[in-house]
Amino acid sequence: MSERPEGTEEIAPARSSMEEFMVEDDEALAALVNLIAVLGDNEYFLGRRVSEWADAGPLLESTAACAAITQDKLGHSRVLYPLLEELPWPNPPTSLQGEQDRRRRYSVSFLDEPFKSWSNVVAALALVGPAVNVVLESVATSKYENLAKRAQRILDEERLTSAYAEGLVRQIAYNERGRKLLQERVDELFLEMLCWFGPEGEEGIEVLKREGLVSMSNEEMRQTYLSRVVPLLKEARVEVPVEWDEREQRWEYGDLPWNEWNQLQRRLQRPKKSA
């Protein structure tokens, strides 16, 4: 049966009636599919890992807020994944409903295993969340309107999550024990997040920029990210291996471990922990 209640077509057009989004350049299309999978998986696994701590925050209020943030993150992954099926690309990565649904993950390795401590939750929300948001900002004016609109909506919701994450950093770093735990987690995660934006001049991002699908180069995204996260970490007395170069007006971060970097899955290859 193809009948729809009269008048609904305008509000919710049938899938078949949508015009397929076309990208002439195959490399750009491949990079776009990869970018969406990376955004979706990081939102999904961030939501999933945080949800496992949604009953164990230090305050009833931070716990209840944590549960709300979890819903948002999982919701974001669910609005991003359908775009993978919409694009004219054969065999795109499947949407995740459960974490074992697909063997290949496009999320940072820090999110692979359930978190062992609340400090992981704080580090993930303070470092992974803002990175995802920078990329969403880069696609918020994309020529691919369906992605741009969803990115704008997610970013609107993320204002609250960002404020929440900042509060968590100040809260945990208030005493020396908490600050040390956060420092340990940041040490584990920070370089991976710097790599996450890709090596400067990476072809995939360059082609997306040329096609009007993203607005920032990967170095612009990394610099934007550092400007967001470093001041808060410094305020919390958490050390990170970056320095602001006043003369060049940019963050300097030294050599990154590109030999351990998986460009497709946007993650550091970490040795599997033995059981």
Place this chain on the structure above:
Amino acid sequence: MRPVENYEVFTARPDRPLRHNGNVRAASPRDAAVYAHLMYDEWRWREMFVVPSKALVRVIRPE
């Protein structure tokens, strides 16, 4: 842990007057605003305020 204090939460629905809705504990007014927004999300509020409980001046006490 960072010291927390109580904040009273006031909300108003469209075409309804402002009313006291509950409270949250938080370490800063900004955190209180975030917690209130996330916890008291049962309506699309027209307005929401958080006020430090200690700032309220009690004029009439219950009998």
